[in-house]
Amino acid sequence: MLRNLCLLLFCLLPDASQAQAETTADELPTVYEYFTAGGIHSALTTLPDTFQLNGRNITIFSGAIHYFRVHPGLWRDRLRKLRAAGFNAVETYIPWNLHEPQMDRYDFGDGDEDFSPFLNVTRYVQIAQEEDLLVVIRSGPFIAAEWDYGGLPAWLLRKRDLQIRTWDPFYIERMRKYFNVLFPKLAGLQFEKGGAIIAFQIENEYAYVSAKNYTYLEEIKRLMDSNGISALKFTTDTPTVCGRCGGLEGVMMTANFGSGYQTQLNKLKSLQPDKPCWVMEFWTGWFDQWFEAHHTRTTADYLETLEGILKFPSSVNLYMFHGGTNFGFMNGATTKSSYPTLATMVTSYDYDAPLSEAGDYTSKYNATIAVIQKYDPVKTRRPEMPRQSVKERYPDTAISGLLTLDQLVAQVDSSLWVRSKEVMALELLDINNGSGQTGGFAVYRRSGLVVPASPVLKIQGRVHDLAVVMVDGVRKTAPLTSREQTKGFGYWESSDQELRLDSSSAGGNRTLDILVEGLGHGGRKGLYDGPVLLSGAAIQDWEIIPLEFKRSWASKLQGWLPAGTGAPGPALHRAILEVAGQPRDTFLDMTSWGKGVVLVNSFNVGRYFSAGPQRTCYVPAPLLRAGRNEILIFELYTPQKTIRFSDVPKL
Ligand SMILES: *[C@@H]1O[C@H](CO)[C@@H](O)[C@H](O)[C@H]1NC(C)=O
Ligand SMILES: *[C@@H]1O[C@H](CO)[C@@H](O)[C@H](O)[C@H]1NC(C)=O
Numbered sequence: 201m202l203r204n205l206c207l208l209l210f211c212l213l214p215d216a217s218q219a220q221a222e223t224t225a226d227e228l229p230t231v232y233e234y235f236t237a238g239g240i241h242s243a244l245t246t247l248p249d250t251f252q253l254n255g256r257n258i259t260i261f262s263g264a265i266h267y268f269r270v271h272p273g274l275w276r277d278r279l280r281k282l283r284a285a286g287f288n289a290v291e292t293y294i295p296w297n298l299h300e301p302q303m304d305r306y307d308f309g310d311g312d313e314d315f316s317p318f319l320n321v322t323r324y325v326q327i328a329q330e331e332d333l334l335v336v337i338r339s340g341p342f343i344a345a346e347w348d349y350g351g352l353p354a355w356l357l358r359k360r361d362l363q364i365r366t367w368d369p370f371y372i373e374r375m376r377k378y379f380n381v382l383f384p385k386l387a388g389l390q391f392e393k394g395g396a397i398i399a400f401q402i403e404n405e406y407a408y409v410s411a412k413n414y415t416y417l418e419e420i421k422r423l424m425d426s427n428g429i430s431a432l433k434f435t436t437d438t439p440t441v442c443g444r445c446g447g448l449e450g451v452m453m454t455a456n457f458g459s460g461y462q463t464q465l466n467k468l469k470s471l472q473p474d475k476p477c478w479v480m481e482f483w484t485g486w487f488d489q490w491f492e493a494h495h496t497r498t499t500a501d502y503l504e505t506l507e508g509i510l511k512f513p514s515s516v517n518l519y520m521f522h523g524g525t526n527f528g529f530m531n532g533a534t535t536k537s538s539y540p541t542l543a544t545m546v547t548s549y550d551y552d553a554p555l556s557e558a559g560d561y562t563s564k565y566n567a568t569i570a571v572i573q574k575y576d577p578v579k580t581r582r583p584e585m586p587r588q589s590v591k592e593r594y595p596d597t598a599i600s601g602l603l604t605l606d607q608l609v610a611q612v613d614s615s616l617w618v619r620s621k622e623v624m625a626l627e628l629l630d631i632n633n634g635s636g637q638t639g640g641f642a643v644y645r646r647s648g649l650v651v652p653a654s655p656v657l658k659i660q661g662r663v664h665d666l667a668v669v670m671v672d673g674v675r676k677t678a679p680l681t682s683r684e685q686t687k688g689f690g691y692w693e694s695s696d697q698e699l700r701l702d703s704s705s706a707g708g709n710r711t712l713d714i715l716v717e718g719l720g721h722g723g724r725k726g727l728y729d730g731p732v733l734l735s736g737a738a739i740q741d742w743e744i745i746p747l748e749f750k751r752s753w754a755s756k757l758q759g760w761l762p763a764g765t766g767a768p769g770p771a772l773h774r775a776i777l778e779v780a781g782q783p784r785d786t787f788l789d790m791t792s793w794g795k796g797v798v799l800v801n802s803f804n805v806g807r808y809f810s811a812g813p814q815r816t817c818y819v820p821a822p823l824l825r826a827g828r829n830e831i832l833i834f835e836l837y838t839p840q841k842t843i844r845f846s847d848v849p850k851l
């Protein structure tokens with residue numbers, strides 16, 4: 201049967217003499233040759249037991265690669281590695297927060313945000329097609345994805361009592377505006393129009409939302425329809441959570457799970473007997489959060505479930521095929537009502553996936569090739585597996601300069617300084633053209649303060665999420681090294697915590713700085729629950745100074761002091777790495793440092809933290825250049841004298 205299919209196809213090919221010959225790998229059609237032979241007449245459709253694309257049966261072998269987690273210079277490499285393993289499709293989420301970084305200011309590769317080069321999603325879809333892959337789009341608006349605020353723009357939080365993922369008029373209005381910009385860009389890229397996109401997801405795991413509003417889900421579908429999105433639409437949930445409760449009448453349901461495929465797929469099939477099965481998220485590994493151990497999943501365990509899914513039979517999307525990196529301040533957070541109430545994602549999104557964070561083949565990748573071969577009845581021509589990048593362990597590089605927090609603050613543009621009688625949430629600051637501060641650190645400063653003897657500082661309510669206290673530039677809070685500390689002063693777990701300041705803090709004309717870091721959005725960030733009190737009296741008249749670590753700012757910093765000088769407070773440390781010849785992929789080994797972020801040539805490669813499990817930060821070669829490279833490390837607690845590199849990740 202399979203052979204007949206191939207022969208049939210070859211008969212359609214122009215060179216008939218070739219078609220007679222034994223079928224060798226070179227003569228096989230590409231995915232596009234196979235599915236578009238004879239012209240494009242129909243999109244992805246469903247029969248009870250199979251998908252069809254352009255009227256031919258198709259099992260979708262898809263893998264997730266998020267373009268916003270991979271340097272654009274490496275998109276093609278990662279996509280080719282997906283295709284080389286036999287997959288015929290790539291799946292990606294689309295993060296609203298990157299594409300509308302400020303209200304009404306969209307960025308699809310043409311903005312001036314640091315992420316802008318990552319945001320030409322049209323280009324990504326086109327490269328996928330050039331690499332012989334179909335594309336599955338999951339545009340949310342909520343995407344979860346262990347991404348900041350589940351992909352929602354943090355400026356939404358400016359609205360008081362905002363309710364997300366339901367019929368909140370402000371939320372709906374903003375979603376409509378965004379989707380009316382996004383979907384027209386994708387409509388022309390659909391398979392039926394000669395493009396790569398075969399399917400679109402509506403929302404994401406809506407079954408988990410407690411206050412469901414199906415009018416909201418209908419509205420997402422309506423916005424797709426009205427913008428020319430005619431491709432197959434689907435929702436996705438774990439079938440056993442609540443059956444069809446995350447779905448929409450008339451819209452295909454797909455399944456998310458890591459194990460228990462019989463139970464999940466039987467349930468899905470019973471809910472939807474007239475549709476083929478599709479596992480939208482088969483969890484190949486898992487994500488990591490700070491203070492946890494690194495998660496892995498054995499290849500044997502992975503393979504057993506993958507084979508079970510395919511044998512069922514079902515189409516599949518590997519979540520993730522290649523995880524990539526949470527660059528910048530884009531890691532997500534999870535919240536719950538009991539301790540630990542907040543847990544935040546590490547910078548690496550390696551996920552223990554078939555392709556590692558740095559694009560290396562793993563045993564999962566290698567084993568997957570044979571499984572797809574076995575279960576895909578459509579034999580197509582695969583590219584050679586691209587060579588892996590060589591990883592470089594650059595030499596230890598001395599820290600050569602620093603800027604104190606005070607110097608950093610002094611170089612923040614005065615238009616970003618906010619003067620406020622009371623402390624307030626960062627998202628509410630009247631900066632960034634009315635969108636507030638949506639990521640990073642901020643200093644709450646009160647200068648000219650008279651500090652009484654035996655001073656006690658009290659933060660009413662909670663800190664969102666972490667505070668470092670300084671008096672006249674000297675740090676007064678201990679480094680955060682254990683999760684237990686997060687119940688104490690300066691962290692998110694408990695309200696109304698106090699800090700006893702030493703006697704050297706007392707006296708007139710003092711400057712109190714509270715440096716606050718938001719660790720991942722669920723709600724607003726900063727100090728805003730209540731006042732900050734000094735020995736019982738509320739402190740008023742603050743200056744709030746955002747430290748967003750944007751490229752445009754970081755690249756212009758000046759006034760570097762010699763290394764090792766300055767007060768023992770948070771500071772920015774600089775090292776110059778000389779790269780001889782072509783830059784190579786490398787990892788910054790932050791093992792001996794405390795907590796902070798690293799910028800490579802002014803691009804924020806993400807957070808590091810001694811709490812682990814992650815110890816190294818991936819630096820893809822395209823972020824480096826031949827010659828001089830500037831590495832900036834904003835360290836809150838314990839700076840070191842050198843910066844070390846590694847040629848292997850420590851996750
Ligand atoms: C297409 O799939 C259906 C359902 O599995 C099957 O009955 C049919 O034989 C398949 N057609 C071809 C040409 O393989
Ligand atoms: C995005 O990529 C497409 C396709 O390569 C290109 O035509 C377009 O100019 C790009 N957009 C931007 C803003 O660079």
Ligand SMILES: *[C@@H]1O[C@H](CO)[C@@H](O)[C@H](O)[C@H]1NC(C)=O
Pocket residue numbers: 367412413414415416
């Ligand atoms: C959903 O929102 C619509 C529009 O406001 C409203 O009419 C409807 O009652 C809501 N449904 C539920 C279940 O809350």
Ligand SMILES: *[C@@H]1O[C@H](CO)[C@@H](O)[C@H](O)[C@H]1NC(C)=O
Pocket residue numbers: 561562563566
């Ligand atoms: C996977 O296969 C490649 C190419 O055959 C090989 O270089 C690599 O060592 C293999 N990796 C693992 C982890 O098996």
Ligand SMILES: *[C@@H]1O[C@H](CO)[C@@H](O)[C@H](O)[C@H]1NC(C)=O
Pocket residue numbers: 303304305633
């Ligand atoms: C600021 O927002 C307004 C209103 O949305 C817009 O007209 C203006 O172009 C924006 N300015 C910048 C610098 O983005």
Ligand SMILES: *[C@@H]1O[C@H](CO)[C@@H](O)[C@H](O)[C@H]1NC(C)=O
Pocket residue numbers: 648709
């Ligand atoms: C307070 O300290 C600042 C700098 O720390 C100084 O410029 C200012 O003159 C001082 N004011 C008084 C009243 O001492």
